[in-house]
Amino acid sequence: MEFTRRETLAVGAAAVVATALPLPALASTDDAIAAFTGGADVADGGVDLDAPEIAENGNTVPIEVGAEGAVSIMVLAAGNPTPGVATFNFGPMAGATRAKTRIRLAGTQDVVAVAKMADGSFAKTSKTVKVTIGGCGG
Amino acid sequence: MISRRDFLQVSMAASALVGASGFGNWAKLAAQQALTQDQLLEFDTFGNVSLIHITDIHAQLKPIYFREPEINIGVGDNKGKVPHITGADFRKAYGIEDGSPSAYALTYNDFSSLAQAYGKVGGLDRVATVVKAIRADRPDAILLDGGDTWHGSYTCYQTDGQDMVNVMNALKPDAMTFHWEFTLGQDRVRDILADLPFAALGQNIFDAEWDEPSEEFADYQFFERGGAKIAVIGQAFPYMPIANPGWMFPDFSFGIRDERMQEMVDEVRGQGADLVVVLSHNGFDVDKQMVSNVSGIDVVLSGHTHDAIPEPVLVGETIIVASGSNGKFVSRVDLDVRDGRMMGFRHKLIPIFSDVIEPDAEMSALIDEQRAPYEAEMAEVIGQTDSTLYRRGNFNGTWDDLICDALLSEREADIAMSPGVRWGPSLIPGDDITREDIWNVTSMTYGKAYRSEMTGEFIKVILEDVADNIFNPNPYYQQGGDMVRIGGMGYAIDISKPQGERISDMTLLSTGEAIDPARNYVVAGWASVNEGTEGPQIWDVVENHIAKQGTVTIEARDNVKVTGV
Numbered sequence: 001m002e003f004t005r006r007e008t009l010a011v012g013a014a015a016v017v018a019t020a021l022p023l024p025a026l027a028s029t030d031d032a033i034a035a036f037t038g039g040a041d042v043a044d045g046g047v048d049l050d051a052p053e054i055a056e057n058g059n060t061v062p063i064e065v066g067a068e069g070a071v072s073i074m075v076l077a078a079g080n081p082t083p084g085v086a087t088f089n090f091g092p093m094a095g096a097t098r099a100k101t102r103i104r105l106a107g108t109q110d111v112v113a114v115a116k117m118a119d120g121s122f123a124k125t126s127k128t129v130k131v132t133i134g135g136c137g138g
Numbered sequence: 139m140i141s142r143r144d145f146l147q148v149s150m151a152a153s154a155l156v157g158a159s160g161f162g163n164w165a166k167l168a169a170q171q172a173l174t175q176d177q178l179l180e181f182d183t184f185g186n187v188s189l190i191h192i193t194d195i196h197a198q199l200k201p202i203y204f205r206e207p208e209i210n211i212g213v214g215d216n217k218g219k220v221p222h223i224t225g226a227d228f229r230k231a232y233g234i235e236d237g238s239p240s241a242y243a244l245t246y247n248d249f250s251s252l253a254q255a256y257g258k259v260g261g262l263d264r265v266a267t268v269v270k271a272i273r274a275d276r277p278d279a280i281l282l283d284g285g286d287t288w289h290g291s292y293t294c295y296q297t298d299g300q301d302m303v304n305v306m307n308a309l310k311p312d313a314m315t316f317h318w319e320f321t322l323g324q325d326r327v328r329d330i331l332a333d334l335p336f337a338a339l340g341q342n343i344f345d346a347e348w349d350e351p352s353e354e355f356a357d358y359q360f361f362e363r364g365g366a367k368i369a370v371i372g373q374a375f376p377y378m379p380i381a382n383p384g385w386m387f388p389d390f391s392f393g394i395r396d397e398r399m400q401e402m403v404d405e406v407r408g409q410g411a412d413l414v415v416v417l418s419h420n421g422f423d424v425d426k427q428m429v430s431n432v433s434g435i436d437v438v439l440s441g442h443t444h445d446a447i448p449e450p451v452l453v454g455e456t457i458i459v460a461s462g463s464n465g466k467f468v469s470r471v472d473l474d475v476r477d478g479r480m481m482g483f484r485h486k487l488i489p490i491f492s493d494v495i496e497p498d499a500e501m502s503a504l505i506d507e508q509r510a511p512y513e514a515e516m517a518e519v520i521g522q523t524d525s526t527l528y529r530r531g532n533f534n535g536t537w538d539d540l541i542c543d544a545l546l547s548e549r550e551a552d553i554a555m556s557p558g559v560r561w562g563p564s565l566i567p568g569d570d571i572t573r574e575d576i577w578n579v580t581s582m583t584y585g586k587a588y589r590s591e592m593t594g595e596f597i598k599v600i601l602e603d604v605a606d607n608i609f610n611p612n613p614y615y616q617q618g619g620d621m622v623r624i625g626g627m628g629y630a631i632d633i634s635k636p637q638g639e640r641i642s643d644m645t646l647l648s649t650g651e652a653i654d655p656a657r658n659y660v661v662a663g664w665a666s667v668n669e670g671t672e673g674p675q676i677w678d679v680v681e682n683h684i685a686k687q688g689t690v691t692i693e694a695r696d697n698v699k700v701t702g703v
Contacts, residue, residue, distance in 0.1 A: 052393045053614040056379040062349045062391075100349070108637075130615055132380060133603050 029076050029083045033114055036074050036087070037122045042114060046123030047073065048098070049113045058105045058131035066098030067115035067123060073099065074116075078126070079109025107131050173239055175495050179271045184484040185474030186364025188276040189415065190269060193284025193441035194463035194561070196318075197294035197302050199505045201258035201492035202563035202578070204464050206446065207530035208246045211633060211703055214611030216423050221445035221460065232448050243466070243489040244446055250526045250566040256491060260465030262305055263497035263505055264490045268468050269309060270498060276472075278363050282370060283311040284441030284461070285419045288330070289318035290561050292516050292577040293509055298326050301508035303334075308504055313337040313359050317375035317382075317419045317442060321583045324387040328354065339372020339417060341402045344391040352390060357402050366413055366475040369406035371435075373399065373418040373428075375442060377617045381607075383584050383667040394424065394614055396431045403434040413475045415439065421618035422447075422460055429456040436480040437471065443618045444530070444560045448487050457483060464563055466490055516574035521684040523571055524691040528564040529579060532608065533621050533631075533700065536692040537562060537579050541676070542625025543692075544683030545662040549589045549673075552646060553597065553627045555663035558604065558620030571684055573677075580664075580677045587664045587673040595655035598641055601629065606637040624697065627653065634702030647697060 033042065050064040065073045065088070075085040088099040103111070112126040212222025223231055225245050234240045242252035243259065272279050287306060288299030299322050306314075313336055319327055331338050337359040343352045351357065358371040376394045378387065403414055414435050418425050421443040429435050430453060438458045446462030450471075461469040467487050474482040509516070529535040538556040545554035562579035565571065592600075600622065607617040621631075630643040644653035653659070664676040684690060 050397065053612075054377060054380055054617075056346075056377075056384060056391060056393075130606075130610075132607060133600065 029078045029112065032074070032076055032084055033112075033124070036114055036116070040120075040122055042122040042124045044123075045125055047113045047115045047125040049111065049125045049127050051111050051127050051129050054130045054132055055105060058107070060102045061105050061129060062100070062102050063111060064098065064100040065113040065115075066096070067113075067117070068097065069117050069119075070097045070115040071118050072116040073097070074114045075101075075103070076112040076114070077103055077105055077109060078112050080104070080106050105129060105131050173491065173494050175267075178488055178491065178494060179268060181272075181275065181470060181472070181486055182484065183275045184472035185482060187366055187368060187413065187473040187475050188272060188279035189437065189439065189469075189471040189473070190272055190279050190281045191284065191439040191459055191461045191469040191471065192265060192281075192465070192467075193419075193439070193461050194286040194444055195262070195283075195302070195465050196286055196290030196463065196561040197288065197299075197581075198260055198291065198464045198563060198578070199262050199293070199301065199305060199508065201261035201264070201490075202464060203253050203258055203566055204260070204466050205249045205526065205528035205530060205564040206244060206246050207532070209532045209700075210530075211532055211609070211700075212423070213609050213633060214613070216426070216613065220447055220451055221422050221443070239489070239491065240448070243491075244448065246528075246530075249528070249564070253564075253566045257493035259492055260490050261492045261497060262309065262465055263499075263501040264492050264495040265465055265468055266309055266498035266501035267495050268488055268490065272470055279470075280313075280361055280363065280368065280370070281309065281311045282415075282417045282439055283314040284417060284439060285314060285316045285374065286318045286441065286463075286561070287314070288322060289582070290578065291581055292574050293512050295577065295581045295583070296512055297508070298322055299330065303330055304508060305501070305504055307335060308501060311336050312361065313339050313370050313372065313417060315339050315372040315374050315417050315419050315441075316343075317378065320378055320387040320390065321382050322386075323583070324389055327387070337370075337372075339370065340374035341371055341398055342376060342392055342395040343374050344393070344395075346389055346391040349391065351398075358406055360406070360409070360411070364475065367410050368413045368415060368475070369409075369411035370415045370417055371399070371402050371406065373416055373420055375419040375618075376424070381617045381619065381667075383669065385669040386583070394420065394428065396428050399428065400432045400434075403432060407434055412478045413437070413473065413480055418442075421613075421616070422458070423613035423616060424618070425458055426451070426453055427613045429453045429458065437473070437483075439469070439471075446487060450483070450485050455480075457485075459485065461487065463561065516572060516577070518573045519570045520573055520576065520681050521571045521687055522689045523565050523569055524567050524689055525693075526564060526566055527571075527690070527692070529562040530560060531620065532558075533698045534623050534695060537564075538623035539625070539692050539695055540684075540690060541580070541664075541680055542623055544680045545587060545664070546626050548679045548683050549587060549662035550660070551589060551626065551662035552648065552659040553661045554625030555600075555661060556623040556625070557663075557665040558608075558622050559665075560618075560620060571690065573681065576677050576680050576684070580680060582665060584666065584671065585664055585676045586666070586671045587662060587676045587679045588666055588671050589660065589662045589673060591658040592661045593655060594644065594653040594657055594659065597627075597653065597659065597661065598644060598655070601631075601641045601644075602637050605631060605633070605640045609633040609640070610637070621698075628697035628699075630699040630701065632702035633700065640702075643699070
């Protein structure tokens, strides 16, 4: 763990934020979900959310979401200053209702995927992704 | 003058394992007979398949001392469970008598006196004897190397791992998985892979650019043995780019990827596998959690956390076998595989007592050949030690205390940090400290000793971060190392708290004052994962310090106060 002063300052600032685990979901996460669902009930589980337990690089974290019968899946990074990541819409001709992307995470936090199903119901899965400074593995 | 070998045979109250498993029975035979090679190797061949597991050798070609940990705390569901019991609790759990060979091999108490009585352990020429003996019983036994093989010594560093490649090729493993190997850099790893005469496995090694399984490593390898189809699936260390410098192997990504592990198990079962073995570098607690998430694995050969466990741990219908480190142990697992399933097993953790097991002459010659060009530099005596120098333990060890002392004085720092790695052999009081001994606990491809300023607040952030990599109650968030070692500073840690709340009472030892979050402190450390780190190599720093000391004495330290256990 070696840091130049400039890096120390920069990393330090980011890492101080990371000490709260997970980052508290900002109010706008709930707002975003409410806007997506129109206030309807959201079932827990039922969305596949593939994300690493510990990010290899918080600046580019590979994730994959999918849900059988979904017409739309919204992805949120609950602890980012701007939680909104993406909403994937699947038309009737979509071969698979899955999507893969890379996202940036400001620190350890929950990644949330909310799926809107063809029947109008909603499902949600979240997973904690740890962003660590690392460096002392056995 | 009686030689050590004779001494052992004449007077040691020791015995060998008889029966189905482990060291447990040794105590019954203790005081009746001396320890012999035949007893160490005695095994009632069982079933139709034999596996031989060795892991985390860390380039230790020659016999060494290795003190097992006193402090190895389990958290969450693993609190108080194997491998998180040590010392007297461990001996009680496995019926091991105090002072017996198994007590010496598996626990830390009375280490220096038992070490003098029982001698060094390991040595790949002794391992070769054991492997050959097992192959004499079962010619088609499958030898599996769990990784951390091409790292950890003077010769390994100087030859970019070639010494270990040459020696292991002569031992003829059937497959291998990886961790520290990648710190040779991805180009060198590819060089070696190009000529590797056995399978390089890792279902969780991915191409970083495309986030797809790497085509440079196989997911699994099939073997036909005793009329059964055996699939060995590889699982490399999941946290490579986090725990080690990712810039050295930017093309690769890792992770636990237990959903893909399930796909692989289903795939090999679909291809008719009667037995599914995972050759893993996850670490023990991660392996336990993985097999509770993934169904259909019969045997996990577990590496990374350096645990030596005398009996397999059963999770559901899966057995997990852990085989220690530094060449100190070899596991033999005989299996009865019939009708598409594992019907039974017999297991033995074989301690490589170097004065009891005859070295294999061919392998001795090959090892000496690797070492010959460097022997003179390695053998140079830098100082002596009055204390046992060891590394294992969650918070500190005397080797790292000494390394931190060296950093503080040679680098004129307020605070020193040494990484919580688990490799590195021990020395006992009265031993010379040679250059080779220093390299055995410091050798790595990113060993430069940095010196920089950090605020008190940032030092706390580092401690909190590393502590969560060890004490997060979910094993999947643990990286399998130990706490970063601190010199020049004391602190208290409550391991039961969440990240951000574990560390308190940080104190600068030189003044007795509390660490000021806003103040800058000069921190010296080594093994930075950041590219472009500058400073002298850590082994030179430590060598200079020891040379000035002449004789090293490290008293037990209490600068870390642990609660919440």
